[in-house]
Structure formats: structure tokens, C-alpha cells
Amino acid sequence: MSDRPDRSKQPTDLLAARAGQRPGGFFEQPGVRKFVRNRPAVGALAVITVFLLLALLISMPGVNLVPLERATERVGPDAVPGFFVRASDEKRAAFAAFWVRELDKSLRASDPERALAALAFAERRIAPLELGALRDRLAEAQAMLDDLDDAMGDAEDARFDLEDLAEELASEDEPSDELREQERELREELSGMESVVRDRLASLEDTIEGLYPTPEGRAGFVYRVRLLAGTDGQGRSLLLRAVYSIKVAVQIGVVTALLSVFVGTLLGAAAGYIGGPVDHAVVWLYSTISSIPYIVWLVVVAFVVREINWTVPILHKQLNQTLFPVYAAFVMNFWVGPCRVIRGEALKIRGLDYVQAATAVGCGRWRVLLRHVLPNTTYLVFINFSLLFVGAIKGEVILSFLGLGVQGQPSWGIMIRDSQPEVVVGFFWQLGIATAFMFVLVLAFNIVSDALQDAFDPKHVAGEA
Amino acid sequence: MSMRTVIVACLIWCVAAIAGAAAQPATKTIALPMRTDGPKSLDPAAGSTTYDNMATVQFYETLLQVCYYDESRFEPLLLAAMPERLDDGRRYRFRLKEGVRFHDDACFPGGRGRTVTADDVFYSWKRLTDKRNGLKNWWLLEDTIVGLDAFKEAQNAALDAGGSFDYDAPVEGFVKLSDLEFEVVLTKPVFRFLWVLTMFQSSVVPREAVERYGQDFASRPVGTGPFVLREWVPKQKLIAERNPNYHACTYPEASLWSEEDRAAGLAEAEGQRVPIADRIEFTMYVPDQPVWLEFQQGTLGYIELPFDYFSQAFNPRTKRMNADLRRRGVAYRAVPQLDMIFRAFNMDDPVVGGYTEDRKKLRKAISLAMDLQEFNDAFYSGLCVVYDGPIPPGLDGHPEGGRVPGAPRGPDLELARRYLAEAGYPDGRGLPTIRFYTSQGGNNADQVELLRRQLGRIGVRIDVQLVDFSTLIDLVNKRSAPMFSFAWLTDYPDGENNLALFYGPNESPGSNHWNYRNPEFDALYERAVVMGPGPERTAIYEQLRNIVIDDCPMVGSLARTRYYLTQPWLKNARPTERFWSWFKYLDVDDSKR
């Protein structure tokens, strides 16, 4: 983001640095030095490394930091708020009803022993009691639930009555004392009812804690971590889902960015350097792609590819259960960016003296291309890589919203999409956690690409790449 | 300078917007929701979805209609009386109601709607054989009326040869007696025929309109229905207005209604001329949320409560409506669907198919390992009815309490393990992984997860393939899906519709998706189709049901229940999904808005 006209990096200077090469090595290059001095950029690079590492740990068969099953299993009731924030009375009652219902279902199963053995929510399981004792406790809890429902119903009715009364009071110019008195009484009554609700709720929660004791020690810690960011509409751990999604995001980002940059660089360099009909063909090809809005190609390609009825051989999955449709849609669009930039750079470099000299000396075309043209576009490749990475992560959200994205595993896009009805009723945890994770990664990449731009091509106009 | 204009304009917009939303016209109007994009076509011959049905029946009418007060019966609509059953049900004599006129429309001489005649009925049914209309609904009349199948072959062949489709060509089974009287001769005495006459696809359309409007006919309905089309903006709204020339038709008498319905005030409008409302405005909603919000605002007359919002309107445990809605006088009605959600086996599959004892044991073991109640609780808020066999609740042949003694109803893991061992796979050893196909979307991914977990308990492993619905159909039709999941919504309230799914000659690519072939079943079924309702037929239905349960070509079933909420100002509303022409009975009480 530097604004000073920085003349230190004319292409010739850079080439001179290359020509002189080795003395100071990689870190002595002016661009690199400038980049390293940019502290936020180095920090961002560290963040990216952490994310990549996490993705690796999640997907490595031996480590399996967060297996898919962990991200899809139920750990508790639906829509539990994160950071152990206390939910509203209604929600707490619903949570209690959930635990009671689960126990009830298991006890009614044809072989309750087995069903109870399987009654576990990650580390939190049913108390090891006799069947009879459990049945008694269940009946007790159900009775308490009924009482709670009654109390809450009464409180609700009183609240409505109070509202009506308040309206009546407001409509009259000089409300009678009687009416005021009535309102005061009702208010007292209501607060009494509310304290009854709270008491019943508290004792019900105690009973449930007795039925499903929160585990102690390490298991307890792990269980709390699972609930740290709350649960989604199906009682799944939001934190684990968001963490697992790192893997999906990195997978999509790396694959699409690598492929697009590879294709784009190859075509761009070839077009710029070889010129003639090759150049015409490449330019024409990317003009074709970019004549249609990005989102249109994205939707068309993703839709068509995922519909193909083909089982991918090694994965033994239907094509639409893999990420291939997503990759295809992105790569189809994304290769154009790097191709355009690299072509321009290659055109510039081709005209430079030393390249012409190299050609004159008799270096082969391809040799010149590989040894001289491509290395000088490295920073562009990196910038494009990070831009496309960000593009892919953000694009995934859009595709997932349209139902054309990731299938069968969580992703930030899917979490954001699923959060929509929750947000309407005021539950922001799912949206928040997914957005936060995504925000950090995208910000890191944005900072890095800005810093690269600054370091290697300060005259470039931001936002154009 | 342009900046300032823009800012000023913005301010004006904001102020204007704050001043309030667009005003509503104040007539006797009912605003109703239509889920999804709404109808695709208003041509009865081209329609197939529920929404096509819902829209089409406001403008077109069938010879018979389902009774508003009792959905298991039907009554004459365009007919003067119930059809006369002749020759043991091989022939029916119909007499059209007098004075039924089509809507006034420019396609008629003088723009005045013409009287409906027997020729219109024949013409409308012949349209179902025209392949230019897509043959989507031909299955309704296929192999039913003498000479109609031959007519279809001949006329479509003529089309292929470059000729024209001759609607005037005679059909042996259509016998015109006079303008208002006609007979239809059936190939066999199938009782189903009368139900077909209640279905919107068999509605009567005027030839003049079809010929004049050509392809635009699908968006320019000219029928006999209680409403005329005012405006249709596809995927947005559809507005219908009272047909001033509607034939004499009245609200059902009080004596016909059940005690419960009378108590709900449904009989109060007894004898009133219908349609009662002046104008019905349908709005299309794709996402669930706006429907629910609009209803809470009080604008929509009724809604089908989306499953996701059930817990907001009802206490999920006690199924009691929440206080706020109760206080506002909102009424609800739980409408059980004629629905069958099931997991199917392909009977031609080398592993799970076959009719030998050990294959049956394998299928039963799988069935016993499944806990349908858990599916019900997890995915349908516990609102489904779980039942044995293929006949949904409310129909003859549905088992008492949903249970058939001896049916492999899970979860019974002990028995499941024993059967699995007897089938030759103790604890699932030696049993190859079974491929299970289901369509993607909705919560299907979570549903199959649960299924995988349940079957895993006895050691049966499945390989889940989530595919697009079209792919699923394709795979099933090609018999290459060993196990799959489907749902069937019964077309007309007769268990025969569901039993037909197991009839051998209907095998893939027909509707017998499991390729189930059992000569005993087929023979019994053929006997049942020609019978009218009665204890004798019910006994056969039960026998058929038990045969299916014993051979176990499927694990099932679940029937959904939909909850309908109605506003206090919407009168005479008894929402149902069996038929959709009941909007003509609706009334508005503006004092309660």
C-alpha cells in the first residue's frame, strides 16, 4: 500500500539482481526484503501456515484431528448458544425436553439395555443406573416438564393480560386508580410466576444433570470444547464443524488456485512469449470465457458436472458427492486472471535486451521461456495464487447457498447457508463462527497479496488484478 | 452536482419508504399462499404437480368431485346425478348438469360462453392421448376405455407420418346419446375409473379455446370453474375472480357434516351459493420463512406449517399450539397425508432380491434393524404415522393402529440378528456392502446417516449414493439400484393405487419399482380392481397387504401429517390436500381481521 513512487524495482533492476544472483541469496532481493519488513504480512503468512497445517492434520489418515464423524454427530440439543451463554427460559425448557425425550425413546426400545448403552452424546452419556431407577427418574423428569410447561403457560397468559391492560391504560386519558391497582397486582403476580418458572427450570436441570452427568477430567474438557461454540439445528458441534471446514476450504482453495494458476501461467507465458497464432488463440479463448459473467459459468458448470451420473473410480463416490464439480466450475473461470497478467508480463520481458540476447546467443525458445521468462513472473504467480484462493473460498459460499457446492461434509458455506433461518430467530452462533474462521483466513491472504503487490510492483493499481 | 441529486433522491426514497408500504385494495379478497414456484401450466392435460392442480381446478371442472365434508367420497359436479353403473361396471351412463356454461371468452361466437356438451367431455379426454400434449397424464386412461388406446396409436402414427391428429375420429367406447347424455364403455370394470373422473387432468375444456389459443391455451384458461383468471405472473402471483355465470352449486348441507366439523362452524354456510369469495390471490413462496412471517402478520388466510417452524407454533412435546396463536384465534387442523415413505429393495438384485426363504430373512433382518420412529422423531418432529405395509392411514386395508401382527417392524435387534444369521450372514459376515441410493437435497444426507447407523447395529453395511432425483429414477428404471428410498403420494383415496405398485406387469420402468412379481398377488389384485368398496374388497386388500409384508420388498412405511393453520377471519376453511377445488367454499369475515 505504499504510495511513494518506488523506482528500485524497474524490471531491469530486478533482472540485474537476478543476473548478479547468489551473493545475498533469496532474502537479499529488494522485493523479498521489503516483504519481510512488512510485519502484518509476515504475521498473515504465519496464520496461513497454521491453517494449512490444521488442514493437513485433519486430512492426514494417521492423525485425523477432526474426523468427519465428529463433525456430524450429535453432541447435545439443538441450537445451544456458544461460550456457555445462558439461553432463554423457553430454550432451556426445550433443551431439557430434548434430554428427557432421548431417554424416553431408549427406554421404550425393544431392548432398552442396548439402546441405553448406545445413548451417548460424544462424551456425555446416560448415568449408569438400573433400568428401574432410570424409569423412575424419567417419570419424575416428565412430571417436572409438565409442571414447567404449565407454569410457563400461566406466565405467558399473564404477560398477555398485562399487555392488554397496558394498552387499555395508555388509551385512557385519566386511567382509574382501580385499573392502575389491577396492573400493579398483575405485575406482581407475573413476577411470582416467573420465579416459579425459574425454580422449576433449575430443579429440572438438576435432575437432568443427574441423568446425564457431565463427564469429569479429560473427557469433560473435550466435551466442553465441543460445546464451546454451541450447536447447530441438529445438535452438532459448531466448533468442530468450523474446524473441519478448514480442511474443505484449503482443499478447494489449493486445488483450484494451483490448477488455475498452472493453466493460466502456461497459456499466458506461451501466448506472450511465442506470440503469433498462439497468442491470438489464447487471447481469443479468454475473451470468450470472460464475455459471460463469472457467476453464470459458475452455476452452469457446477450444475452440469454434478449431474453427470458417473462413479469416480478411486473414491467410489458418485461424482456429485465429490468436490470435482466445484473445482471444475472454479478452474473454468479462474485461469483467465493469471493468464492475462502473465501474458502481459511475458510480452514485456520478451522485448528486454537480455532475453533477446539469449535468443541471439542461440538459446532455444523453450529454454528461454523456462529459464528466463517464467522465473521473472514468480511474484505474479504468487499474487494470483492468493487472490484465487480467496476467490475460491468465497465462491464456495455462493455455490453452497445455491445448493451446488460441497456435499456430505460441512463447509463454511454450508454453515452460513444453514444459519439463515437461525439468524432470523436471533441465533447468531453458527453464522458467527463460520464467518470468523473464514474472515481470518481470507484476511491473511488479502494482506499477503497486498504486501506482495507492494513489494514487487508498487505502481500497480490495487484491485485490478 | 450529480452527487447532490443522488443524495436528495436517496433521502426522498427513505422518507417515502418510512411513510409506509403500498396500500392493499379493500374487497372481499382472500390471500393464500402457494408453495414453490406455483403452477407450470393451467392446461389440465399438461399439468401434473400439486400446484398445477391447485391452480387449474379454480378454472376447470371435472365430472365428479371429492366431497368437502368427507374426502373418502365423491359427488357429481358437472353431472346432474351420479353416473349409472351398467353391465356390472363395464359401462357407465352419464347425464350432464343443465345450464353449465364455459367462461365468457373471445373464442366463442359473440364472446358468450357456450353450454357444455358430451362432445366436450370426449374431446377433453382425447387430448390426453395426443403426444403433442406430452402424454404425461395418459396413464390415467390407459387400457381403460374401449377403443381409446387404438385411437391414440392411430392418431399419433398419423402425426408421425406428417398427417394431422383427427379429434373427430370415433372411439368405440364413447357413445353419445344426446347433447347432455353419453355412455362410456370400459375394457374391464375397473372401479378406479370413477376416481379418475375426480382428478383435475380429466377436466372438461372447450375445443374452441384450445384451437384458438394454441400453445397460449396453457396460460389462458377457459373452463366452467367457479373462478376466472384475472392475472397470472408466473412464479409470483395468480389472481382469480368470481365467475359470474357459475352454474348452480351450493355449500354442503349441515346434515352431511360430522359432529366435529359442525362444532367448528363448518356447516354454518349451508345452502349458500358458491363461490362465496370475490377474489382469491395466490402468492408463490419458495423459501419457507416468508410464508410463516406473512401468516403471523395476518395477511395470509391459511398456511401449511413448514416442518422447520413446527416448534415455533406448537410445543413439540405436547403438540399444543402456542399461546400467542391461540390468543389470536388461529385454528389448526392436522391433515394426515395419503403418504408412503419407504426404503425399497430391488427384487431382481442378486443379494437383496429373490423370493427364497433366506433372501426374505435378509430383507426382514434389515427391516427389523430399522427404527422408523427414530426417523419420525428426528426428521418429521414426530408428526408422521408409522405403519406396516403399503396402505396409508385413512384407506380401506390400512391395519388397525398401523400394526400387522408378524410384520418385521423394527427395532428388534435380537430377531434381526437371528434372521441375518439364518440368511447366512451371522453378524453381517459375508454380506457384501449394499448400495443404497437416495435423492439428494432436503435432509436426505442426514437421513441416510441415521440409516447407516441403524443398520450398522446388526452388521449390515451400506454404501450410500446421494444422486439427483432424475438419476435416481433412471437407475431404478434400469433396475440397477439394489436398495433405494422413495416416497409415494397416493393419487386417489383408494388403497388400490398403492397396491398397483406391486402388480407384476407394472414392473420397471413402470411404477413397480421393486420389480416385485408374485403370481398369487397378481391374481388377487386383478380380482380387487374390478370391485367396488365394501368389506369383501377390504378383506382382499388386507390379504394383498399381508402378502407384501411377508415378501418384504420394502421397509415401511411413514405417512406425513401436515399442520394447517387458519386465520380467525377465514371462514368455512377445512384445509385438505386430497383435492383443491374447495376454495370456492371459503368466506371472509372482515370484522375479525
Next chain:
Amino acid sequence: MWSYVVRRVLYNVPIFLVIVLILMALLRINDPVAARLGKVASAEAIAAERERMGLNRPFLRQYAEFLWDFARMDFSERSWDQAQTVGQVVFPSVVPSLSITVPALALSACVSIVIGLIAAANRGKFIDRALMLGAVLGMCVSYLVYIILGQKFGAFWLSERLGTRIFAVQGYEDWTTWSQPLNAVRTWAHYCLLPVLISVVVTMGYDTRFYRAVIVEQATSDYVRTARAKGCGERRVMFKHILRNAMIPIITRIMITLPFVVVGSLLLEIFFGIPGMGRTLYNSIINRDFPVTQAVVALLAAIFIASNILTDVLYAVVDPRVRLS
């Protein structure tokens, strides 16, 4: 001059042809017929449907016929999904799209240029850094998050607070049919203003950065230094020299985005249920309504190419350095 125009057109025609070709081929990879029929589709019904849809014709013939119809601007082909012609499906969706995108484009350009100017004028100072940091942070949040939160706070929260509904939760009404302008604007604002504002907020991050960079580039150029040395006032330098020269890249950027205005904002339209081009296109793809998909994409490509040619020619006219050869 004319030969230049002709050459540009000739160069672009194959692009158009190939776009349509790629699209039609892509769409036909999977058979749409079975998917479109209901649960009791017999082989016969499938065959009849295929014939009705014209899919039994050879591919190249379908391609040629489509192009021929398009060349004559004949949109009377029937949609496969709706009981309407393609024209009846596509054209009514233009106005809803424009009611979102045109105000959004204008508003975001104005706001972003102003912010860009403020930032550039205070280059290096706190306000510049704060604005640019805000822009970068804003760019790191997904479009969908803005939409979800925008709907929550703009439509739900606000109407709960005020008691009346200012912005619709979703939906659209034809505001152009109102005879009184105030009513028209009111209706428009009720349905469209919220999506417009969301769209402005989303694009602002990118735009602001771009405009600031452009202005900074001009501000640091030699002629500005000369002007300052001459003793021009700051204000005069800003508006007379910097902004005027920065106008070229700014206008170019707006010109580039113009054709994309037609497709509207697909996401916003779907989310808010606005029956614009984006939603029409998306629905047609999902419902396998090929005639509509093809027509919309072909139209888009044509508009894009036409505006491309126009831009090129205008440049050539304005800037003699662009060689006409």
C-alpha cells in the same frame, strides 16, 4: 475507421458463436427429459416429451436453429418449464433486475469515489488508514453474510423496532405501473432499497480501494507536481487536475461492469425473491429449461460484445494513440 469497426465485429462474432456452442453442448451432457417427467414416466411419454422439446433433432441442427432464431430476434420458442414463450419469460425480468443494479451501481460508484477521494486526500494519515483497513476487512466477509445480516437487521429488526415494515423481507411488486411517482418510489423502496444498500456495502470495499489507488496515482504524477509548483490551490488541483485525469480509469471500470448489470445480482435476486434476470437464469438452469438459459446467455454475450466493440471504437476515436490497424 469503418474497417476498424468491421474488423472488431468480425473478431467478436466467433466468440459469440463459441459461447453459444459451449453452452448448448454443456447443457446437453445430461439428458433433461426423464428428470422433467413425474413419477410415472413411461418410455413412450419420455419419447413424446423429447420430440416435443425438439431434442430428437441432431445437435448441430438445434444449434443452427437457435442461432437463426436469435439472429432474427425471434424469442417465440416455448419455455420447457412455463406455459410461455422464451420472450415472455425473459423480457419481464429485465426491469426488476435493473431496479436493483442501476441504483446500486450509481450509488456505489458515488459513495466509493467520495470515500476514495477522502482517503487519497488524507494519504498516510489516520483517516486514510482507517478507511482502507475498513475496506480490507469488509472484503473478507462473504457476500452471503451481508445478505443474511442485512435482511435480519434491515427487514426484521427494524420493523420490530418501528412497528411498521419499511423493507420487505422478500418479494417484488411492479413499481413502474403506479401512476403517482411517489407511490412508485415507495413501492420500489419497499422491495428494492434494502438489496441495493446491501449491494453497495458489498462492492464498496473493492471500489474504494480501486478509486483511491487511481487518484493517488494521479496525485503523485509529474503534472500535478507542476500544477502545485505553479501555485494552484489544493481544491483546484484536486478537481481540475487529479479528478479529471482519474476519470478515464474510473469510467473504464464502470463501462466494464455495465454489461454485467443486466444479469443483475443473482444472489440478491434469489435471496430476496426478485424476479430479475439472475433469478430467471438460475431457475432455468435448475429446472433444465434450456431455451430460456440459452436465450439469456446469448443475450448477455451479445450485449457484452456490443459494449466491448463500442468501448474499443470510442477509445480509438478519442485517443489517437490507439492504432486503428
